Amino acid sequence: MVRNEYGKIISIEQATAYITDGCSLMVGGFGGIGSPPSLLQAIMERGVGELTLICNDTAFPHLGVGPLICEGRVKKAIVSHIGSNPIAGQRLHDGTLDVEFCPQGVLVERIRAGGAGLGGILVDIGVDHEWLGAGKQVIEVNGKRFLLEQPLTADVSIVYAKKADPFGNLIYDKSARNTNPLVAMAGMITIAEVEEIVPLGALDPEAIVTPGVFVNYIVQSNGVNWKWIWEENVSPSGQRKN
Amino acid sequence: MGRERIAKRAAQELTDGMVVNLGIGIPSLIPNFLGDKRIFFQAENGVLGIGKSPSKGKEDPNLCNAAGYPVTVVSGASYFDSATAFAMIRKGLIDVTVLGGLQVSEKGDLANWMVPGKRVPGVGGGMELAQKTKKVIVVMSHVNKDGEPKIVSTCTLPLTAKRCVDLIITDQAVIEVTDEGLLLTEVMAPYDVEDVVRQTAAPLRVAAGVKRVE
Numbered sequence: 055m056v057r058n059e060y061g062k063i064i065s066i067e068q069a070t071a072y073i074t075d076g077c078s079l080m081v082g083g084f085g086g087i088g089s090p091p092s093l094l095q096a097i098m099e100r101g102v103g104e105l106t107l108i109c110n111d112t113a114f115p116h117l118g119v120g121p122l123i124c125e126g127r128v129k130k131a132i133v134s135h136i137g138s139n140p141i142a143g144q145r146l147h148d149g150t151l152d153v154e155f156c157p158q159g160v161l162v163e164r165i166r167a168g169g170a171g172l173g174g175i176l177v178d179i180g181v182d183h184e185w186l187g188a189g190k191q192v193i194e195v196n197g198k199r200f201l202l203e204q205p206l207t208a209d210v211s212i213v214y215a216k217k218a219d220p221f222g223n224l225i226y227d228k229s230a231r232n233t234n235p236l237v238a239m240a241g242m243i244t245i246a247e248v249e250e251i252v253p254l255g256a257l258d259p260e261a262i263v264t265p266g267v268f269v270n271y272i273v274q275s276n277g278v279n280w281k282w283i284w285e286e287n288v289s290p291s292g293q294r295k296n
Numbered sequence: 297m298g299r300e301r302i303a304k305r306a307a308q309e310l311t312d313g314m315v316v317n318l319g320i321g322i323p324s325l326i327p328n329f330l331g332d333k334r335i336f337f338q339a340e341n342g343v344l345g346i347g348k349s350p351s352k353g354k355e356d357p358n359l360c361n362a363a364g365y366p367v368t369v370v371s372g373a374s375y376f377d378s379a380t381a382f383a384m385i386r387k388g389l390i391d392v393t394v395l396g397g398l399q400v401s402e403k404g405d406l407a408n409w410m411v412p413g414k415r416v417p418g419v420g421g422g423m424e425l426a427q428k429t430k431k432v433i434v435v436m437s438h439v440n441k442d443g444e445p446k447i448v449s450t451c452t453l454p455l456t457a458k459r460c461v462d463l464i465i466t467d468q469a470v471i472e473v474t475d476e477g478l479l480l481t482e483v484m485a486p487y488d489v490e491d492v493v494r495q496t497a498a499p500l501r502v503a504a505g506v507k508r509v510e
Contacts, residue, residue, distance in 0.1 A: 084341040084378065085364040087357070097507050110378070111418070137417025138364070146416060158340060158421035159382030167380045179386070183459065186423075216358075228375050229367075230358035232341040235377045247303075276356050 056251050059220050063272045069245045070096045072210050078106040080165070080208035080241055082234030083192035085111060085138060086118025087160075088226075090214040090247035094277040096120065103127045108165070108208055110158065110233050111135040112142040117280055126150060130208065134158035157186070161204055162236055167205035169239025169268070209243025214275070215264070218248040219255070222269025223262045230278075233264065239266045246272040249278075298467040301484065302435045304329040305465050305509075306394050307379040308461070309433055314391040315384075317425055320363040322435045323394040336372075338390060340381045345373025362421070385424045393425045397434040397464075399451040402498035404461040404473035406434060407453035419456060426457035438466035438495055445497035447471065447478070468492050471500070482507045 073079055083089025095217050098121050107128045113120040124141040130152040136142040145151035157179050167175045181188035181199050191202040213234040216227040224246055226234055238244050246269050303325035310316055315336045318324055337346040339362040346361055347368040355366035386425045406426050409419040419432040426432055440446055464471040469492045470482035483489055493500050
């Protein structure tokens with residue numbers, strides 16, 4: 055039995071109480087894979103709305119943050135991509151969803167900057183792009199032009215990890231790591247849904263990816279739900295069924 | 297099939313030891329045509345060293361490529377977060393990226409992420425890949441569904457990145473983007489040079505030793 059010696063291990067129900075109407079919610083994951091499935095389902099069932107969502111993408115309609123988008127719980131999404139969720143496209147088109155597109159590498163670096171206490175980052179991606187650069191400050195360093203991109207933080211960050219100890223030290227699983235370590239750093243409150251909670255000292259300090267100081271709460275996952283996503287969303291010819 | 301033929305030709309551009317990022321669509325077919333070449337495939341979601349597709353029933357739900365398809369890894373592979381994946385890309389450590397295209401201009405400008413008023417999927421990691429990769433190969437059909445050329449003097453669709461494309465491979469031709477403009481180096485049968493020139497809406501020089509590929 056794992057001792058809850060830091061009081062960080064809570065129930066999924068207790069965790070969802072931190073996510074309230076109108077809050078900003080940052081979610082780890084990439085195409086729904088590596089997003090915390092049990093927390094997202096509980097947030098859906100609890101019925102919060104008017105969320106500002108920060109995530110790599112809007113996932114698939116039935117996966118990851120997809121249902122929050124489809125059910126109209128999100129008023130604004132800051133993402134790199136919405137192509138795998140046609141409902142997100144419809145909502146953008148009919149004006150029920152505001153989308154701030156950000157190139158993927160810039161988005162994750164803005165999240166990293168938010169989690170690292172930086173005031174902004176300088177990137178040359180899209181520096182001469184007609185709309186990407188619009189309204190952004192251009193800063194010249196040693197004769198090179200960069201866009202000043204703003205850091206991103208959120209009221210609550212939710213992430214998915216393979217293992218946590220009671221202090222909240224996290225390790226991830228293969229490519230389900232993706233944006234999770236960055237998102238874990240950028241929440242005012244960070245909640246980690248994990249496959250397994252292990253005793254303090256059971257994780258090799260050399261192997262820990264997210265130090266527990268970034269993690270406020272830990273919940274036990276009910277298991278992942280994206281196992282067959284490639285069969286549900288992809289036809290045998292490799293075309294997405296959109 | 298046109299898609300397979302394009303992928304097969306693009307595979308010839310990849311050589312042993314390269315670090316390569318493949319876009320979705322036609323580029324994802326390229327691994328089928330590499331024989332025993334040793335390529336390190338990188339994905340934006342945090343894998344370097346993607347291997348073959350797993351056999352049915354052996355998929356790992358926590359191991360996929362950037363399109364969400366299940367993959368395996370080769371010996372020497374590594375996992376990392378997405379910021380590290382884009383550090384590799386922005387630092388110029390990717391040797392080749394193969395991307396789809398909606399339009400390519402004679403200067404090598406690429407538009408491949410949105411059709412205003414129709415489809416706005418978002419750019420994903422395309423801007424970083426197009427702007428920062430050592431060699432950018434665009435694979436696409438030579439003309440769009442309405443029969444309009446996709447190789448143009450100036451792109452009319454919103455750009456992904458300027459002056460980024462090095463090589464264009466279509467179902468009709470292989471075209472290099474050079475400082476002197478577009479250079480036709482290969483023509484795919486049954487098309488001939490005249491077909492390609494007619495269906496390209498930009499000045500096209502024909503290489504002296506232009507090859508016809510049967």
